[in-house]
């Protein structure tokens with residue numbers, strides 16, 4: 001491991017140690033005196049003032065036999081210790097098994113985690129959202145979620161009832177904020193037309209160097225509305241096919257880090273995107289955490305644009 005990489009990792013640990021209360025106070029102010037650790041962990045701010053690290057951890061395929069569960073728990077704990085304090089899950093991941101695994105990881109350190117879960121659109125009718133949320137809380141072993149998302153648009157339930165259900169959970173303190181996932185611009189416009197729809201904290205969507213479609217319309221729309229985006233599959237999805245890209249490998253070699261770190265640094269480069277890579281391997285998580293302190297140079301961003309052009313406006 002080279003010296004630069006080691007410093008980054010030490011730095012990330014320092015950030016976690018200093019920033020353990022940033023979710024509750026709403027903002028995170030970090031002053032590091034060491035010459036090797038001047039930069040701050042990149043944060044993304046929600047409209048309610050809460051800031052989270054730009055790099056979190058996904059969990060869609062955890063607790064489903066891809067790795068031993070002890071290894072997956074260790075991977076998540078490693079991510080937390082390196083500053084990837086946001087954990088994304090959903091009731092439908094492994095039919096609740098992912099939430100249960102996360103419950104074991106966060107036991108005893110709930111206040112250090114920004115916890116996100118999602119309700120499946122078939123469960124939103126009547127008081128379904130409150131029921132699904134309670135079931136998720138039980139599996140996660142906590143009394144609140146930091147963020148609760150509608151996993152996909154619902155075909156049969158009005159957005160106004162969904163927003164009302166989220167707002168009543170928020171008023172009760174069961175969730176701190178709510179948002180959506182897989183919403184197109186037209187879905188977002190529909191959402192903002194209903195009462196309190198503009199309280200939506202985020203939209204979680206597919207975004208990575210090889211899938212830049214949202215740059216065409218959704219990303220600018222969210223930026224105009226002051227709303228961060230959560231990027232899922234930032235490494236290209238299951239199997240991480242994106243990481244075989246030669247430009248990513250070349251830029252990584254220049255920085256002494258992995259192609260994965262470059263892909264993630266690219267995803268979070270503008271300060272309005274939170275990337276949630278998944279890994280069941282502590283070694284991979286260590287590689288990924290390097291993205292928190294990796295700034296890509298303009299010539300490197302240009303080379304990545306050339307290899308993976310942005311969509312035409």
Ligand SMILES: NC(=O)c1ccc[n+]([C@@H]2O[C@H](COP(=O)([O-])OP(=O)(O)OC[C@H]3O[C@@H](n4cnc5c(N)ncnc54)[C@H](OP(=O)(O)O)[C@@H]3O)[C@@H](O)[C@H]2O)c1
Pocket residue numbers: 057058059060061088089151181182204205231232233234235236237238239240243258260261276277278279280281283284285287288
């Ligand atoms: N809202 C939605 O509809 C939606 C849809 C899809 C995903 N998501 C969320 O987004 C998260 C991430 O997306 P994703 O799981 O589709 O894809 P991803 O994070 O882009 O890629 C995951 C894959 O990358 C591998 N990987 C991770 N770090 C690596 C590294 N440093 N080097 C090499 N391989 C590495 C993982 O294998 P190892 O375990 O072996 O490291 C796994 O195969 C999900 O877990 C979920 O929380 C949400």
